[in-house]
Amino acid sequence: MAVGLLTIPREIRDLILDEVVFLPDRPPPLNPSVSQDRKRREYKGKGFFDGHDIWVEKQICAPPSGSPNNAILLVNRQLHDEAKTLLASKGTHCRLDVMYVKECGLWPTWLAVPRSTRHADSVHVQFRIFDPPADVNPDWKNEEQFRGGDGGPPFIVWNFYAMLSGYLRYGPTAFSSVVADPSNFTIKKLVLDVLPPPPEEKHDRLVSGGARRPPAHDMFERFNTLVMDAEKRERRGITWPRPPEGKESLIPAEKLAFFMCCQIGGLLSMYRDWADFGAVLYEGIGSIEIRVNGEPRRYFDLDEMLDRLPIQPIAAWNEKEQQKRQKRFDDWKAQATATRRSWKK
Numbered sequence: 001m002a003v004g005l006l007t008i009p010r011e012i013r014d015l016i017l018d019e020v021v022f023l024p025d026r027p028p029p030l031n032p033s034v035s036q037d038r039k040r041r042e043y044k045g046k047g048f049f050d051g052h053d054i055w056v057e058k059q060i061c062a063p064p065s066g067s068p069n070n071a072i073l074l075v076n077r078q079l080h081d082e083a084k085t086l087l088a089s090k091g092t093h094c095r096l097d098v099m100y101v102k103e104c105g106l107w108p109t110w111l112a113v114p115r116s117t118r119h120a121d122s123v124h125v126q127f128r129i130f131d132p133p134a135d136v137n138p139d140w141k142n143e144e145q146f147r148g149g150d151g152g153p154p155f156i157v158w159n160f161y162a163m164l165s166g167y168l169r170y171g172p173t174a175f176s177s178v179v180a181d182p183s184n185f186t187i188k189k190l191v192l193d194v195l196p197p198p199p200e201e202k203h204d205r206l207v208s209g210g211a212r213r214p215p216a217h218d219m220f221e222r223f224n225t226l227v228m229d230a231e232k233r234e235r236r237g238i239t240w241p242r243p244p245e246g247k248e249s250l251i252p253a254e255k256l257a258f259f260m261c262c263q264i265g266g267l268l269s270m271y272r273d274w275a276d277f278g279a280v281l282y283e284g285i286g287s288i289e290i291r292v293n294g295e296p297r298r299y300f301d302l303d304e305m306l307d308r309l310p311i312q313p314i315a316a317w318n319e320k321e322q323q324k325r326q327k328r329f330d331d332w333k334a335q336a337t338a339t340r341r342s343w344k345k
Contacts (some may be wrong), residue, residue: 008052014086021083022090023069025112028097028126032107035099041166052162053142054156055103090114091121094172098127098163100256102207103141105159108180113172119343122189123167129197129206129252132204146207157263161277168284186284186343193291194262206255222262223255240297250292257292264288265298268305273313275329282306282336286344303340309333 005013022027029035073080095112100224132141145156171185206220226232227240243250267278281288281302288300314329316322 004075010082012188013082017072017079017083017086021069021072021086025095026109028111028128029099029107029109032099032104032130032136033131035107035109036133036136038107052159053140053145054159054166055105055107055140057109066326092119093118094123096123096125098125099130100127100128100206101130101132101136103143103145104132104136105140105142105145105156106163108163110172118171118184119186120188122191124191124193125189127192127194127239127253127256129194129256158265160260161267165277165280168280173270184284188286188344190288191291192257192287192288193294194253194257194260196250196293199249206252220255220259223251225257227254227258242249253292257290257297259297261290264290264300268300268302268309270309279332279336286340306333306336306340 005016035057037058039058041052041054072083093112094110094112094114096107097111099107099109101107142155145159146154167184168187186323223240226236226238227242232238233242240254240261243254264281266274267281270278270282280307286300287302289296290298310329314322314326316325
């Protein structure tokens with residue numbers, strides 16, 4: 001077979017190798033009911049309890065889906081060299097599926113992790129919305145996800161932030177509960193794509209019907225008040241598109257995407273308390289695109305946004321404290337700019 005393959009023109013041979021040089025991506029779980037062999041994410045050896053509602057697979061897929069097909073590299077020297085050249089030209093593109101399971105938090109599943117690296121050219125994350133399985137472990141349910149504490153945001157916000165920041169700090173291994181490399185993980189382009197549930201499934205609310213939830217804390221419902229309400233939409237200058245007539249099945253996905261957009265925008269503003277948590281995004285991501293069913297909704301160019309920081313003057317209760325805060329911010333911005341240059345070379 002190899003001899004026959006080597007007799008055809010190189011450009012045709014490259015097309016054939018392109019189809020087999022990577023192991024196939026894993027399909028996402030059909031639904032949460034068939035994907036309950038999970039455990040709460042915890043970082044081994046880190047000396048702290050990670051109590052977020054992020055449920056990861058117990059078993060690690062080996063070899064990782066989307067990784068190089070080593071069988072091709074072993075055929076002969078010529079195919080080995082050609083396949084290696086093709087692999088080098090492909091870059092590193094990861095895919096992650098995240099099931100948002102009402103009351104139960106986030107269930108991530110890696111679909112493609114091409115190679116062991118601390119940088120990815122792109123990471124495509126698809127989000128899907130589900131009701132909790134009827135037979136789910138009761139300990140996995142947290143009906144208080146939309147309640148905050150001590151003036152902070154609801155727990156559901158911390159779940160999303162913990163997943164994103166943990167990924168940037170530890171890379172894909174963070175979700176197999178093993179910290180393989182302490183150095184930070186960087187992403188040139190992060191795509192967050194929220195898929196709508198099937199038309200026959202009705203998700204009027206993204207909070208399970210049995211959850212006790214103060215309306216003020218149902219952050220997903222901001223979509224109804226800010227996007228679907230024509231008067232408020234015009235008054236606040238909201239540009240997020242409303243689902244066209246006949247496409248009401250998109251509304252649950254639009255709500256989740258709008259929620260993530262608002263939270264990411266707040267983090268990137270680096271305003272007051274946001275600054276303590278937004279820095280990791282600037283240090284590790286080139287750009288973020290939010291989509292709904294593949295259609296773009298928002299694009300964040302973090303280079304441009306970093307250049308414009310701070311969005312408001314650094315303030316404090318006296319001049320000495322203001323100068324201290326200003327210096328701390330200026331030092332961080334210079335360090336973040338240098339960090340970005342180092343991994344964007």
